[in-house]
Amino acid sequence: MIEVKSLSRHYGHLKAVDDLSFTVEPGQVLGFLGPNGAGKSTTMKMLTGFLAPTAGSARINGHDVVADSLAARRCLGYLPEGAPSYGEMTVLDFLLFVARARGIPAREVHTACERVVDRLNLAGVRHQVIDTLSKGFRRRVGLAQAIIHDPAVLILDEPTDGLDPNQKHEVRKLIAEMASDKIIVISTHILEEVQALCNRVMIISQGRLLADDTPAGLIARSRYHNAVTLAADDVRRIASVLSELPEVARAEVKEGELTVFPAGAGLFDAVSRSVAEHGWAVSELRYEAGRLDEVFRMITQGESA
Amino acid sequence: MEAVTTILRRELAGYFATPVAYVFIVIYLVMNGVFTFYLGGFFERGLADLEPFFRFHPWLYLFLVPAISMRLWAEERRAGTIELLLTLPVTTGQAVLGKFLAAWLFLGLALLLTVPIWVTVNYLGDPDNGVILAAYAGSWLMAGGMLAIGSCMSAVTRSQVIAFILSVAACFVFLLSGLPMVMNVFSGWAPQFLLDGIASLSFLSHYSDISRGVIDLRDLVYFVLVAGFWLLANVIVLELRKAD
Numbered sequence: 001m002i003e004v005k006s007l008s009r010h011y012g013h014l015k016a017v018d019d020l021s022f023t024v025e026p027g028q029v030l031g032f033l034g035p036n037g038a039g040k041s042t043t044m045k046m047l048t049g050f051l052a053p054t055a056g057s058a059r060i061n062g063h064d065v066v067a068d069s070l071a072a073r074r075c076l077g078y079l080p081e082g083a084p085s086y087g088e089m090t091v092l093d094f095l096l097f098v099a100r101a102r103g104i105p106a107r108e109v110h111t112a113c114e115r116v117v118d119r120l121n122l123a124g125v126r127h128q129v130i131d132t133l134s135k136g137f138r139r140r141v142g143l144a145q146a147i148i149h150d151p152a153v154l155i156l157d158e159p160t161d162g163l164d165p166n167q168k169h170e171v172r173k174l175i176a177e178m179a180s181d182k183i184i185v186i187s188t189h190i191l192e193e194v195q196a197l198c199n200r201v202m203i204i205s206q207g208r209l210l211a212d213d214t215p216a217g218l219i220a221r222s223r224y225h226n227a228v229t230l231a232a233d234d235v236r237r238i239a240s241v242l243s244e245l246p247e248v249a250r251a252e253v254k255e256g257e258l259t260v261f262p263a264g265a266g267l268f269d270a271v272s273r274s275v276a277e278h279g280w281a282v283s284e285l286r287y288e289a290g291r292l293d294e295v296f297r298m299i300t301q302g303e304s305a
Numbered sequence: 306m307e308a309v310t311t312i313l314r315r316e317l318a319g320y321f322a323t324p325v326a327y328v329f330i331v332i333y334l335v336m337n338g339v340f341t342f343y344l345g346g347f348f349e350r351g352l353a354d355l356e357p358f359f360r361f362h363p364w365l366y367l368f369l370v371p372a373i374s375m376r377l378w379a380e381e382r383r384a385g386t387i388e389l390l391l392t393l394p395v396t397t398g399q400a401v402l403g404k405f406l407a408a409w410l411f412l413g414l415a416l417l418l419t420v421p422i423w424v425t426v427n428y429l430g431d432p433d434n435g436v437i438l439a440a441y442a443g444s445w446l447m448a449g450g451m452l453a454i455g456s457c458m459s460a461v462t463r464s465q466v467i468a469f470i471l472s473v474a475a476c477f478v479f480l481l482s483g484l485p486m487v488m489n490v491f492s493g494w495a496p497q498f499l500l501d502g503i504a505s506l507s508f509l510s511h512y513s514d515i516s517r518g519v520i521d522l523r524d525l526v527y528f529v530l531v532a533g534f535w536l537l538a539n540v541i542v543l544e545l546r547k548a549d
Contacts, residue, residue, distance in 0.1 A: 048392040050547060073394045080392070084385035086315070088322040100311040101393045129322075145389070 001025055002047065002153060002183060006056035008207075009042050016042040018207035019056070024200075026152070029179045031198035031215075032187040035300055039207040040187035041081055044157050047185070048078045060153055074103070077151035081158055083142030087131035091122055091141055094130060098145040116144040120174070136167040143174065154178065156186045160193060172196055191292045195219075205300040215292070221299075222290030228271045229259045231284040238280055245270050259288070308395040312403025313410070320411050329373065333415045336365055341422065353430025358422055359440045359516045363480055363509060366451050371472035373412065374455025375465045377404050378543070382463035391547060401539050405456050405532075412448045416441065436518030443515030446528040447508055451476045453535035460542045476508075479531070483507030506531075 002024040009017040017039040024030050032040040045051040047058055049069045058065045063072035085094055095113040104112050117126055120140040125133060130141060139159070146154060159175065160168040175184060175197055188194065194201050195215050203211040203218075211218065219225060232238055235258040239251040242260050247270040249263035260271060268287050275282050320326040337358065341347050345357025381387035390400055426432050455472035462468050481487050483504045491500055504510075511524045 045388070050388055050392050070394045070396065073392060078389075078392045080385060080388040082385055084389055086319065086386055087384065088319055089315075093318070097311065097315045098393065101308060101395055103307075103394060 003059045008055040010054045029184045029198045030200045031194040034204040038204045076153040077146035079142045079146045079156040083139045092126045102149040120144045153183045219290035222295045224288040225290035226262045227288040232282045308399040309403040313407045316407030353432040362444045370451040371455045375468040378460040379465045379468045439518045440516035447512045450531040453532040457535045457539040480508045
């Protein structure tokens with residue numbers, strides 16, 4: 001369990017993290033979402049004991065990250081931003097080093113390394129020097145060292161940043177596999193990732209917590225939530241007809257597409273019925289769950305899209 | 306202690322995984338030869354001792370030790386691995402000590418590879434091997450003192466070049482603190498006890514005592530204290546500015 005109370009970190013006058021409080025329970029995959037420079041990395045650096053907080057406290061499984069730093073660090077695995085590793089070492093040597101430094105008993109060190117090598121498909125490159133590996137492999141090496149001691153808490157700073165779509169998919173699959181019995185905290189500025197991975201989202205901007213919700217809950221805040229969008233040749237005429245419906249609160253035309261916003265339930269049915277009745281030539285008709293990017297902008301900039 | 310050994314092993318292996326170790330050892334041995342035989346006049350002296358060999362060690366170390374120490378922490382900062390290292394369950398002190406010991410052992414190995422010159426002098430004459438052994442110990446201790454200074458300077462910056470220059474400058478001051486060059490800055494206004502204090506900080510005077518075969522406990526304590534002081538400063542620098 002992670003307990004954070006009024007955590008703050010100031011650099012001179014700049015408040016990188018400002019009075020952050022939250023708790024995370026096992027089984028939760030928490031996504032830190034925020035613009036660049038929002039304080040996501042700084043928060044993670046404080047959780048892992050790398051940076052001391054200016055004020056407030058954080059506890060990992062009951063161990064204070066400052067007063068009882070070593071015990072707190074033993075409970076967690078950490079992938080720093082950019083997945084740094086010792087480039088002149090081979091993959092296996094690097095993992096052996098981390099395993100030993102993590103205090104894994106000497107006779108289990110090799111088994112632990114082989115387990116993560118298998119899990120992250122590193123078998124083919126295990127004797128290769130890390131500097132010669134591609135970005136995707138280096139990221140996997142970074143993930144391997146983070147989970148080598150099977151930590152209860154996993155903190156991953158932008159785990160998929162700079163990876164290609166296949167690699168992103170692989171990393172996400174891996175995180176999802178580990179999610180059931182661990183606490184996983186990831187930071188990202190990629191919105192789709194939050195939807196794909198997290199069951200809880202915290203939006204942070206300028207060091208402050210602006211929203212703490214499930215991905216579905218956040219999407220429900222979108223004004224597009226439950227709206228219906230259709231594309232047709234003559235959207236303006238269709239708009240004027242549809243706005244008469246009791247289920248429709250408002251209609252909006254943008255770039256040849258018409259979006260109608262709900263006044264109550266059953267909007268999609270009502271719209272599709274009208275389309276059928278009038279025999280409009282509609283090329284596309286879709287239900288809007290909500291737009292996370294719009295919610296993100298609304299929350300972090302106080303503007304609506 | 307286990308954490309220290311783990312870090313020590315990794316660091317030491319790191320020297321040999323890159324050309325750093327080989328380049329350093331070759332240059333170190335060649336320079337030693339040049340100094341001993343040309344500048345030191347090893348043969349011309351006609352004496353069976355290694356004084357011309359050990360006499361130049363302080364000046365050799367002045368540039369070669371910072372070349373080894375400059376990467377200790379600056380490289381960790383540049384590559385971002387400092388964040389990895391210091392979030393492992395090891396204390397900053399253990400990390401500093403592990404890295405220092407690795408570099409010190411490496412310098413010890415380089416020093417050990419000069420054994421042929423000891424064999425030579427024993428073949429040619431009948432030297433006092435006790436004095437030579439003491440001089441070896443003194444040389445290694447002095448290297449340790451400079452290494453600790455360099456390690457601390459390396460923690461200040463992410464640039465290895467800056468770390469190198471700062472280390473050379475700091476070692477230079479320590480080396481010469483007994484000589485007029487440094488003393489003239491203080492004499493005239495500083496009280497006598499301060500002058501004595503500064504003069505007693507000199508690497509050269511402590512080293513020359515040991516290398517003449519006089520192993521005084523005070524000289525040993527001096528080098529241990531210098532190394533301890535700078536390593537402690539190293540820990541404090543890291544704690545204060547880990548993330549910069």
